Amino acid sequence: MIEKSDHFIKSCYSDENIFIRQVKLKDNHQPANHEPLLLIHGARVAGIGSFDLPVKGGSLAEDLALAGFDIYIIDLRGYGKSSRPKEMLNAPNESKPLVRTPTAIADISCAVKQILKWTHAQKVNMLGWATGGHWAAAYAEQHNDNVKKLIIYNSLYGAIDNHQLLGKGSVFEDKQHLEEFNHDIGGYQLNTRESLFTAWDSSIPLDNKELWRDPLVANAYAEEAINSDPQSFSYLPPQFRSPTGAMADSFELAIGKKQWLAKHLTMPILVIFSQNDFWSRKADAVAIVNEAQQAQLVEIPNGTHFAHLDRDKYGRSLFISSVIDFLKSDR
Secondary structure, X not given: OEEEEEEEEEOOOOOOEEEEEEEEEOOOOOOOOOOOEEEEOOOOOOHHHHHOOOOOOOOHHHHHHHOOOOEEEEEOOOOOOOOXXXXXXXXXXXXXXXXXXXXXXXXXXXXXXXXXXXXXXXXXXXXXXXXXXXXXXXXXXXXHHHEEEEEEXXXXXXXXOOOOOOOOOOOOEOOOOXXXXXXXXXXXXEEEOHHHXXXXXXXXXXXXXXXXXXXXXXXXXXXXXHHOOOOHHHOOOOEEEEEOHHHHHHHHHHOOOOOXXXXXXXXXEEEEEEOOOXXXXXXXXXXXXXXXXXXXXXXXXXXXXXXXXXXXXHOHHHHHHHHHHHHHOOO
8 A cells, every 4th residue: 555645844945845745655664675766856847746646657656666665756946835936926027037956956955854864764866857857967966975876867968959949049048148048038937738738749659649648647647737836726727837947957958058967976877768758869868878977778769758657558667667677776
């Protein structure tokens, strides 16, 4: 039986409250892998929506808990159940992009300290999805001694500079100051339900998307994203806020500006890349593997950015088995 518990911790560096959910097997006091595993969400959808949907095939956290791992899910400030920076009470254009890499590292650092206290472990394992993988690696670069193993999943690295969606010439570039982020975008953005599926649908190589992605999972993903923000229903249609710091970070990575260096990471690393990912590029994944001290690459054939939420035969099974094998290996 799966047991879940929700916690709020005070940020070590501000007045923000950080949400953490624990997911584990009930009465499993000695997990198969003693090091707890921290899951870190990406740019828009918070931790529960990303990793713990209440439908079959929608909870990576439950699947990993059933394999014996002690799972923790974080919401960075500005996301989900964590508190919002005060600037998010104002209009988006009244602040610069919120929750950039140093802020994310600070929140992750506080979470890791608390998780180590709760579990009496010496280190944590980490899995970060998209911008979450970038943030996890940036944290690990500064805190190698705290991380046993690191999983970077569909994440940018800054290996090349020709990313049409996020980089030069995109909406994120300041047209008056090329190669600078467009700060007119503001501190946060509003996201509709429909916007969650635009890139996902376009990367699925089937006309009938339901054959590739369970509609129950898709609906749960959208519902959790909308419900994660207490202000969503003050807009018509409902829209949830997400800080734009992740987009500013990603713009820099998309034009070739690295924010951390893989060669500084001393722990074993698993890089997972989906062949049809719209966000990261294979060059990013290969560069991390080539530069890191000990890293391996798993490529999901025809996989989408959302492989862990797609159907088993379209990437989910390969993703989960690769994560479990890596974490249980002696490397």
